[in-house]
Amino acid sequence: MRKVNRGGGWPAVFYTWQKAREVGGLWKLWKAMRSKNACKTCALGMGGQSGGMVNEAGHFPEVCKKSLQAMAADMQGAIKPDFYSTYTRAQLQAFSPRELESCGRITTPVMLRQGEQYYQPISWEEAYRRITGKLRSVTPDETFWYFSGRSSNEAGFLLQLFARIYGTNNVNNCSYYCHQASGVGLTGSLGTGTATISLEDLDQSDLVFVIGGNPASNHPRLMRTLMHVRRRGGEVIVINPILETGLVNFAVPGDVRSLFFGSSIASVYVQPHIGGDLALLYGLAKRIEAMGAADEPFLANQCEGWIELRTFLRNLSWDEIKHKSGVSQAEIDPIADRYAKARRVVFGWTMGITHHTHGVHNVQAIVNLAMLRGMAGKPGAGLMPIRGHSNVQGIGTMGVTPKLKEIVFDRLQQHFAVRLPTTPGLDTMGCIEAAHAGKVKLAVCLGGNLYGSNPDATFAAKALGELDLIVYLNTTLNTGHAHGLAKETIILPVLARDEEPQPTTQESMFNFVRLSDGGPARHDGPLSEVRIIAELAHRVLGASGPIDWLSMNNTGQIRQAIARIVPGMEQIAEIDQTRKEFHIGGRVLHEPRFSTPSGKARLFIHELPELAGDEGTLRLMTIRSEGQFNTVVYENYDLYRGVDRRDVILLHPDDIRRLHLTAGGRATIRSNAGAMQGVLVSPFDKIKPGNAAMYYPEANLLVPRSVDPGSKTPSFKCVVIQVEAAASAAQQPLAGISSDGDERAKSRANMRSC
Numbered sequence: 001m002r003k004v005n006r007g008g009g010w011p012a013v014f015y016t017w018q019k020a021r022e023v024g025g026l027w028k029l030w031k032a033m034r035s036k037n038a039c040k041t042c043a044l045g046m047g048g049q050s051g052g053m054v055n056e057a058g059h060f061p062e063v064c065k066k067s068l069q070a071m072a073a074d075m076q077g078a079i080k081p082d083f084y085s086t087y088t089r090a091q092l093q094a095f096s097p098r099e100l101e102s103c104g105r106i107t108t109p110v111m112l113r114q115g116e117q118y119y120q121p122i123s124w125e126e127a128y129r130r131i132t133g134k135l136r137s138v139t140p141d142e143t144f145w146y147f148s149g150r151s152s153n154e155a156g157f158l159l160q161l162f163a164r165i166y167g168t169n170n171v172n173n174c175s176y177y178c179h180q181a182s183g184v185g186l187t188g189s190l191g192t193g194t195a196t197i198s199l200e201d202l203d204q205s206d207l208v209f210v211i212g213g214n215p216a217s218n219h220p221r222l223m224r225t226l227m228h229v230r231r232r233g234g235e236v237i238v239i240n241p242i243l244e245t246g247l248v249n250f251a252v253p254g255d256v257r258s259l260f261f262g263s264s265i266a267s268v269y270v271q272p273h274i275g276g277d278l279a280l281l282y283g284l285a286k287r288i289e290a291m292g293a294a295d296e297p298f299l300a301n302q303c304e305g306w307i308e309l310r311t312f313l314r315n316l317s318w319d320e321i322k323h324k325s326g327v328s329q330a331e332i333d334p335i336a337d338r339y340a341k342a343r344r345v346v347f348g349w350t351m352g353i354t355h356h357t358h359g360v361h362n363v364q365a366i367v368n369l370a371m372l373r374g375m376a377g378k379p380g381a382g383l384m385p386i387r388g389h390s391n392v393q394g395i396g397t398m399g400v401t402p403k404l405k406e407i408v409f410d411r412l413q414q415h416f417a418v419r420l421p422t423t424p425g426l427d428t429m430g431c432i433e434a435a436h437a438g439k440v441k442l443a444v445c446l447g448g449n450l451y452g453s454n455p456d457a458t459f460a461a462k463a464l465g466e467l468d469l470i471v472y473l474n475t476t477l478n479t480g481h482a483h484g485l486a487k488e489t490i491i492l493p494v495l496a497r498d499e500e501p502q503p504t505t506q507e508s509m510f511n512f513v514r515l516s517d518g519g520p521a522r523h524d525g526p527l528s529e530v531r532i533i534a535e536l537a538h539r540v541l542g543a544s545g546p547i548d549w550l551s552m553n554n555t556g557q558i559r560q561a562i563a564r565i566v567p568g569m570e571q572i573a574e575i576d577q578t579r580k581e582f583h584i585g586g587r588v589l590h591e592p593r594f595s596t597p598s599g600k601a602r603l604f605i606h607e608l609p610e611l612a613g614d615e616g617t618l619r620l621m622t623i624r625s626e627g628q629f630n631t632v633v634y635e636n637y638d639l640y641r642g643v644d645r646r647d648v649i650l651l652h653p654d655d656i657r658r659l660h661l662t663a664g665g666r667a668t669i670r671s672n673a674g675a676m677q678g679v680l681v682s683p684f685d686k687i688k689p690g691n692a693a694m695y696y697p698e699a700n701l702l703v704p705r706s707v708d709p710g711s712k713t714p715s716f717k718c719v720v721i722q723v724e725a726a727a728s729a730a731q732q733p734l735a736g737i738s739s740d741g742d743e744r745a746k747s748r749a750n751m752r753s754c
């Protein structure tokens with residue numbers, strides 16, 4: 001595989017051509033990308049009323065491979081009618097995530113029942129009848145409702161309302177498996193669960209920490225912002241167990257100088273051991289305190305817990321820090337020195353921080369470090385969880401959580417004159433465990449890939465298999481439709497965001513609410529999420545109740561309710577008239593006023609966890625490639641890491657020697673959750689010995705179901721594994737994990753729709 005020495009650049013430009021050809025030409029792709037719809041991929045936020053490829057600061061063009069991949073996927077042709085009678089359940093299960101995604105758009109409801117081999121196309125009437133019948137035959141708490149962060153605010157609000165009026169709080173979203181620790185950690189420390197800055201704040205920062213993530217792959221437009229921090233003489237400090245190519249140097253295609261000569265991103269790059277972030281963060285705090293760089297007046301007036309934290313830091317030994325982080329004081333001190341000199345600092349992080357059983361502690365340790373120098377509550381400084389899906393934050397704001405905020409609970413009851421259930425709701429892992437135990441019988445999944453995003457994939461398949469009915473609302477096929485099967489599985493085809501018949505709204509990770517105009521449907525068959533939800537609610541709950549559900553198939557009307565019920569969303573009431581997009585009130589902090597009971601930021605103390613594993617094991621982190629977004633795989637190759645397949649384990653050459661493995665040979669990987677055989681051993685010197693990486697979601701077979709007690713998020717980024725050479729060289733590559741060179745994939749590709 002051709003290696004690249006920087007991210008972005010000409011390969012991104014050529015990739016744009018490739019995608020343009022796939023969808024019928026550059027003009028067709030351009031028009032789709034320029035439509036007034038929010039970008040469908042990540043939460044950095046793009047598009048909306050200022051037109052596609054425009055960011056919150058009004059800068060144009062802003063486009064990246066991720067946004068093109070998502071658009072091209074929605075511009076695919078329809079899955080051919082004979083597809084469902086051609087491929088059996090077993091054959092679909094052998095498809096890779098990429099193969100399923102590229103089968104085309106789902107355009108008809110389909111059903112698969114236990115014991116049957118083929119999905120059957122069914123009519124919408126049949127689908128509604130079956131789902132309604134089942135919902136009426138179980139008790140509300142025998143159901144759960146799972147939401148992806150790709151759906152609109154209106155669909156999220158309406159479906160959580162339907163589920164609650166139906167009688168359950170088993171309502172949760174995909175952030176339980178990604179950024180929940182950010183929400184819980186920030187709320188505990190600052191009283192608010194989202195970013196405290198706007199995108200524009202980054203234009204004033206002179207130092208940005210990028211912790212536990214690879215935005216060069218997953219949020220590429222952030223690279224332009226970081227390039228400008230460096231060009232202004234600022235610093236970017238990257239903390240990541242893997243030395244990521246795009247975080248060292250990134251050629252921003254839309255900037256001529258950068259395109260030709262590249263742009264240095266990281267001014268300092270530090271690689272802790274997997275799971276060593278907490279110790280490293282405390283090491284930095286200890287150094288700041290020791291060098292007298294702590295902002296004592298801020299800590300005294302705006303924070304509580306400083307005295308205890310200072311004592312803890314002074315008693316913490318550098319040996320413990322070094323052992324548990326894998327980073328020496330000699331590396332930590334210069335980073336702290338740079339932090340001490342900076343005036344406006346932003347701390348950004350992703351799942352390398354949240355995907356741990358101590359994820360909440362990691363987030364609170366980042367807040368501690370920020371508070372030590374008063375880096376919140378002023379322009380250009382603050383906390384920035386770099387979130388995943390384009391509307392994952394909006395879905396949370398809409399009340400898609402097991403427990404509603406009290407004010408939202410009260411206002412919902414008042415506004416709709418209803419009594420809402422008060423039974424405790426289950427989080428995502430709680431639902432899977434309950435399904436496995438036979439306590440829930442039915443699940444409704446609005447977008448996403450619940451099976452694919454679950455840890456312990458074998459357990460997840462069994463759990464979903466216990467359900468009487470699972471209903472998926474999706475645009476394209478994914479591994480959940482092949483492996484996450486219940487006794488009866490129904491897939492309902494939905495319209496993409498830019499095909500919606502009515503405007504919808506989305507919220508970016510910077511608390512910015514965009515209005516997406518929608519657009520013409522590309523295929524006959526799929527329906528809007530809001531219309532399906534309104535129809536189902538009408539059929540299940542009837543027309544006699546307090547809510548006229550069919551009239552709720554009106555996103556404008558839903559926005560009127562959101563404006564009256566959800567704090568900070570008042571402006572959404574006029575957005576249809578004003579077309580004025582807005583920041584949610586009370587979220588961006590330019591004054592050090594925190595929404596905690598005391599009005600002060602809370603500093604926490606955490607015991608540093610032991611470094612996972614021992615001599616005979618490795619610490620594994622699951623990773624996303626440059627060719628995927630969350631569970632959706634668009635390309636099998638990982639350009640920035642120089643890897644051309646997904647059935648690999650990335651190991652440092654020293655570990656390959658130490659464990660008597662062969663580079664390019666096959667290995668068996670074991671963990672407490674399961675085992676994977678026939679995994680290709682791929683030498684990778686960009687990770688420290690003792691640590692390893694494999695691709696998500698395929699490696700979820702190895703991820704145990706243990707969760708962070710605060711966020712209920714599994715530890716996808718720290719799994720203790722054993723690696724041994726394959727018993728026999730003849731061991732076949734893994735099923736369902738193909739590489740571009742895989743003949744089977746080629747043969748299937750020719751037989752599929754587009």
Ligand code: SF4
Pocket residue numbers: 039040041042043044045046062063064065066067218219220221222
């Ligand atoms: S960085 Fe994120 S929001 Fe921006 S274009 Fe790319 S995928 Fe879309």
